[in-house]
Amino acid sequence: MNPDDPAIAFDPTPFVVMPGRPVRLDDLPTRGDDWVDGDPEVAKSAAQDANGTISARLGELQERLHATKAAKVLVVLQGMDTSGKDSTTRRVFGDGSPLGIRAVPFGRPTEVERAHDFLWRVHAAAPADGEIVVFNRSHYEDVLVVRIDELVPAERWERRFDHLVDFERMLVDEGTVVRKFFLHISRDEQHQRLQDRLDDPTKHWKFESGDLDARARWDNYQRAYEEAIARTSTDVAPWYVVPADQKWFRDLVVGSVVLEALEALDMRWPEPPEGLEHIVIPD
Numbered sequence: 001m002n003p004d005d006p007a008i009a010f011d012p013t014p015f016v017v018m019p020g021r022p023v024r025l026d027d028l029p030t031r032g033d034d035w036v037d038g039d040p041e042v043a044k045s046a047a048q049d050a051n052g053t054i055s056a057r058l059g060e061l062q063e064r065l066h067a068t069k070a071a072k073v074l075v076v077l078q079g080m081d082t083s084g085k086d087s088t089t090r091r092v093f094g095d096g097s098p099l100g101i102r103a104v105p106f107g108r109p110t111e112v113e114r115a116h117d118f119l120w121r122v123h124a125a126a127p128a129d130g131e132i133v134v135f136n137r138s139h140y141e142d143v144l145v146v147r148i149d150e151l152v153p154a155e156r157w158e159r160r161f162d163h164l165v166d167f168e169r170m171l172v173d174e175g176t177v178v179r180k181f182f183l184h185i186s187r188d189e190q191h192q193r194l195q196d197r198l199d200d201p202t203k204h205w206k207f208e209s210g211d212l213d214a215r216a217r218w219d220n221y222q223r224a225y226e227e228a229i230a231r232t233s234t235d236v237a238p239w240y241v242v243p244a245d246q247k248w249f250r251d252l253v254v255g256s257v258v259l260e261a262l263e264a265l266d267m268r269w270p271e272p273p274e275g276l277e278h279i280v281i282p283d
């Protein structure tokens with residue numbers, strides 16, 4: 001984080017999941033109220049200002065990343081339906097250039113994808129040097145919906161926790177920065193957001209009746225998320241449980257984590273080609 005700029009001095013470390021620690025989602029906040037002092041409206045507006053600064057700075061650093069190819073960056077967004085995966089992508093990464101940033105949604109696998117191992121389609125979408133890739137859902141669905149809907153036998157998905165850790169360690173060893181976010185919303189907030197999708201014609205397209213089936217299995221999903229997060233949060237590829245009922249707080253946490261990771265790369269503009277200072281552009 002940039003200590004000279006108080007607008008972006010938010011510290012997201014309280015939300016990281018320490019490796020090997022159990023996760024109890026019911027005990028973790030879905031709102032940011034405990035982290036803001038004084039008048040909530042003032043805090044919200046300060047956070048919104050900070051978010052603007054953060055996403056602009058992320059845009060600058062993304063250009064540097066593209067120029068220097070200093071790393072590959074993978075951001076994983078997971079969460080229940082309506083938790084804000086799409087809007088986080090838009091709001092946190094919206095100032096980046098399409099030249100070096102990609103959002104990849106993972107839906108139900110195709111027949112060809114299903115015929116391969118579960119990481120096949122994921123690995124193919126992983127970032128290259130200089131790229132930021134945001135996964136909207138990810139390889140974690142293969143221990144979440146797959147587990148709950150019993151799409152593969154238990155002995156198969158149970159082994160996947162180790163594969164997830166090993167896969168991400170390999171990506172990191174090969175030069176990838178990995179940060180994973182669980183957008184934690186309350187059941188009530190999801191109710192409200194699903195209702196909005198029914199009421200607002202511009203959101204009808206997002207409504208899927210299958211979302212109600214997943215909502216009916218809320219507790220199963222929360223337990224599956226707890227196990228997945230606890231077993232796969234590592235020093236090199238940590239999970240953050242992000243209070244996500246308030247969009248401005250959610251964006252602040254995600255943006256701060258990614259910004260910190262990019263600042264840590266300490267990217268300088270590449271050296272100019274030899275003799276550049278002597279070049280004269282002809283009239």
Ligand code: AMP
Pocket residue numbers: 105106107108109136137138141142145146151210
């Ligand atoms: P959405 O993100 O709203 O477009 O929905 C995508 C749907 O695809 C969700 O219902 C996910 O649970 C489902 N999905 C994603 N990955 C998998 C997977 N590996 N196996 C089965 N379903 C998946």
Ligand code: MG
Pocket residue numbers: 081206208211
């Ligand atoms: Mg959906």
